[in-house]
Amino acid sequence: MRDFADAAAAREDDFRGLYAAHFDAVLGFALRRTSRPEDAADVTADTFLVAWRRLGHVPTGQAARPWLYGVARRILANQRRGEGRRAALGERLRLQLAHAVNDLADEVVHRADVTAAMRRLSARDEEVLQLHLWEGLEAREIAEVLGIPASVVRPRLSRARSRLRDLLGNDPSRAGHLLAEPVATTRREQTR
Numbered sequence: 449m450r451d452f453a454d455a456a457a458a459r460e461d462d463f464r465g466l467y468a469a470h471f472d473a474v475l476g477f478a479l480r481r482t483s484r485p486e487d488a489a490d491v492t493a494d495t496f497l498v499a500w501r502r503l504g505h506v507p508t509g510q511a512a513r514p515w516l517y518g519v520a521r522r523i524l525a526n527q528r529r530g531e532g533r534r535a536a537l538g539e540r541l542r543l544q545l546a547h548a549v550n551d552l553a554d555e556v557v558h559r560a561d562v563t564a565a566m567r568r569l570s571a572r573d574e575e576v577l578q579l580h581l582w583e584g585l586e587a588r589e590i591a592e593v594l595g596i597p598a599s600v601v602r603p604r605l606s607r608a609r610s611r612l613r614d615l616l617g618n619d620p621s622r623a624g625h626l627l628a629e630p631v632a633t634t635r636r637e638q639t640r
Contacts, residue, residue: 463500466512471496474516481524491527495520565615573608580605 474495478488498519499506507515562581566574579590587605591598 459503463503466499466503466506467496470513470516473513474520477517477520478524482527487527491520491523494523498523561616562612565612568615569608569611572604573611576601576605577608577612580609 471492475488475492478491478495479485482488482491495516499516506512566577569577575594576590579585579593580587585593587601588598590605591601594601
């Protein structure tokens with residue numbers, strides 16, 4: 449057991465010596481070949497990780513530096529290949545999204561108009577419309593949320609839609625297709 453502990457301590461001492469002797473050189477090598485300091489730090493850390501794992505293969509003395517540079521060079525090449533793959537994937541995704549996603553500018557304007565009009569309604573009307581338009585709930589589901597009979601919700605929803613229609617000059621979008629807006633922290637007095 450003592451031989452194992454001695455060997456482990458000797459291995460650790462060898463690595464500490466290698467690290468102390470060549471860290472600055474490897475970091476400088478990486479800094480001169482990367483555009484960001486954090487990338488150079490990653491390359492340096494990965495280089496010394498490889499050196500730790502392959503400590504038995506690291507040449508001794510000054511021959512260690514070229515060996516470490518070779519490791520750092522391969523790590524840089526892997527890093528560049530990975531960046532190239534990520535950039536290519538990002539570009540493919542951007543092109544696919546451009547074809548798959550419609551321009552939402554008109555819908556955003558419509559939603560803003562609906563939201564502004566709803567804020568002009570009473571708190572009761574606004575709540576029932578939010579549950580219907582934003583959450584996609586029907587009258588019986590709204591009744592369950594509010595804890596009131598569906599027979600009360602149906603006419604309330606109808607009147608609220610009518611009031612909103614008057615404010616907008618048209619019929620609001622179908623239920624469940626409007627962005628939810630955060631509810632104000634204080635509710636205004638019911639005016640209707």
